[in-house]
């Protein structure tokens with residue numbers, strides 16, 4: 001066997017490493033650019049730590065093998081434990097709390113449970129559409145992301161926690177304070193690992209603590225609201241407060257209930273980023289809108305959208321999947337080799353020995369590379385929903401279908417997200433005509449735990465008005 005290839009990467013500076021190759025204000029865009037330059041695998045060094053990035057479908061599939069690899073809880077994920085401790089997203093592999101919370105929460109985010117909330121989701125989406133088509137002066141330019149963030153928070157709170165926030169009544173361009181707190185917390189979590197600890201403590205602890213206080217206070221209010229407005233609802237909030245883990249018989253502590261409540265809107269905030277990208281892709285591809293409207297007319301006609309329509313809207317499912325592929329709304333996830341039982345420190349071979357990494361090497365899957373892998377997709381940059389429908393979708397390699405993460409630590413909210421994306425996308429296509437403010441707009445994204453189109457403005461009116 002020939003010796004492993006050196007993993008490429010930008011040269012970097014003595015002592016500082018690759019600090020200049022990654023923009024701390026837009027880490028994921030820097031990684032996307034590095035993936036475009038270096039291809040399937042590359043590495044950088046920051047503050048003495050080497051990180052390996054995987055950006056091809058084949059390598060992503062290999063490191064998603066749960067017999068060899070697992071989620072790496074490091075960097076920003078460890079930082080955000082300050083706010084949510086050992087919750088689902090942040091728990092280390094060995095922590096018992098993950099299994100307890102997972103078994104309590106998963107049944108309330110199943111396909112069936114989510115379908116039960118269809119009417120609530122529709123109600124919130126109707127409020128958004130009314131705002132865009134009747135509530136704004138005709139020709140008003142707006143950033144769809146802001147209202148979609150409000151919609152997502154509103155829908156998450158109503159469906160999972162039974163509380164109507166009224167976030168759709170926010171003035172144009174304004175977001176609910178919880179959204180700002182999540183932004184502050186996740187941006188700080190991304191930046192802290194790359195700053196000296198003293199600097200974090202001296203200059204950034206105030207904002208960090210404030211964001212945590214707002215998020216945990218928001219969760220505590222939901223709990224109090226439920227306690228004061230007792231209902232027969234057996235929703236996620238009920239389960240968090242009352243249910244017992246069937247395996248250990250344990251319940252969540254009061255603090256753990258808050259940890260999990262805070263984690264849900266942070267996870268869910270990825271969905272509006274995806275819908276914003278859908279609006280952009282639809283504006284760039286009017287023939288896709290025409291085909292989707294034909295499908296909607298065939299399936300739903302002039303009537304209201306119903307839950308049983310969702311499974312029949314195959315082309316719109318293709319639009320949602322193709323958006324997840326190209327927008328990479330959740331931009332990546334972390335993996336590490338499972339430590340050897342006998343303590344071996346032998347290097348780990350990838351692609352049958354083509355590359356070699358250390359036994360404890362942290363890796364990050366960069367979905368902007370994986371999802372646009374030219375070895376899998378013809379014209380990978382084009383928006384083509386048909387490649388995500390029926391057999392075409394089934395035949396795609398597993399590595400390019402990882403927008404919800406992998407295996408045991410895959411997104412627990414994926415059915416909720418799917419329902420939200422399908423309902424909102426179908427309703428917007430059915431009922432709204434958008435126009436781009438800048439017809440030449442080229443997608444540029446930024447973000448922290450999720451990425452979203454920036455400086456993207458549209459106008460909207462009711463379909464055909």
Ligand code: HEM
Nearest residue numbers: 088089267268270271330333403404405409411412413417
């Ligand atoms: C388009 C929408 C969404 C995308 C693309 C997405 C993507 C992901 C990804 C890639 C992971 C794995 C992270 C990792 O390995 O570190 C994840 C985990 C998670 N997501 Fe989502 N997500 C979405 C929506 C949601 C929603 C709606 C919720 C909650 C209702 C949610 C809650 C979570 C939680 C709690 C985890 C941690 C699961 C665990 O480790 O057990 N996500 N998500």
